[in-house]
């Protein structure tokens with residue numbers, strides 16, 4: 205068991221990684237209900253928060269049920285990041301996380317994300333500014349280094365702890381690797397054994413199944429494992445890991461009915477949060493992952509794409525059998541989204557003067 209600030213975690217906790225356009229409140233809630241021990245928001249631009257951009261502020265929304273939750277911010281301008289941290293305080297997260305790992309060009313070129321791995325003194329300056337401005341424990345997510353020639357993660361880890369960071373997540377790749385090649389778990393073990401950290405270390409990279417998650421714990425000695433791509437279309441990975449740990453067996457993948465139930469809930473939560481039109485459209489990106497490998501999946505996806513109203517999509521989902529490749533949705537099976545949605549929680553917008561959007 206370990207703690208970040210006053211938050212206690214169970215043994216071998218598994219976290220949902222911050223993922224742009226994926227780790228939004230609806231998906232986080234679903235992962236939480238399926239056993240994720242902590243959730244991260246997608247990265248949020250500190251410039252966007254400092255200037256009050258509505259799109260950035262919306263990303264601060266949190267369901268009470270999903271706590272503990274970490275809000276992740278990125279940016280390479282010290283004063284902007286400081287101001288953004290003050291805005292994050294108003295959303296009352298459990299943790300404020302700094303992204304020093306994003307490899308995308310338009311982020312790194314302004315010293316954001318992994319870009320800062322080329323300027324360690326500035327990394328310290330940004331970290332100190334967030335630690336000073338934050339009302340909550342501050343954590344960092346980073347990579348091994350910029351490239352193979354500049355892996356200084358052991359020194360960086362010590363520097364971050366000295367600057368006041370209370371947990372460190374490391375994606376075991378360099379920026380140059382982007383998402384290619386294998387994550388280098390041996391480095392996670394080296395950080396654990398050689399950096400002399402007293403803060404928790406969170407391992408990340410290629411822990412894509414219950415077996416791999418447990419292997420990361422065993423091989424590296426990390427305190428927690430953070431799962432990214434392995435949860436897309438498969439939020440059951442958190443529950444399955446716990447079952448695997450207890451029984452030594454990975455449960456069979458969820459039945460079609462269970463899958464549909466969770467997809468319908470995900471859709472309804474999205475519509476509740478974003479409004480119907482945007483919710484239905486945004487959800488379209490998710491079906492590929494959820495239905496991968498199932499018979500009839502492509503037929504179902506193309507039928508879903510024809511529907512623009514949440515009721516119609518729900519009706520289709522709830523009436524489509526895995527084997528009914530030529531299903532005709534029976535008319536009159538009135539599945540009303542309002543009935544599903546009435547049971548759903550709403551994320552809180554803790555900030556003042558920001559009413560929830562009316563769906």
Ligand SMILES: Cc1cc2nc3c(=O)[nH]c(=O)nc-3n(C[C@H](O)[C@H](O)[C@H](O)COP(=O)(O)O)c2cc1C
Nearest residue numbers: 221222223224246247303375409410411431432433
């Ligand atoms: C679609 C997508 C979006 C991502 N967005 C973020 C992000 O906003 N912040 C962040 O720190 N990492 C982000 N990442 C990186 C992941 O958090 C994680 O470090 C990476 O996917 C490796 O873990 P995995 O092998 O478990 O996927 C993203 C990854 C993916 C696939």
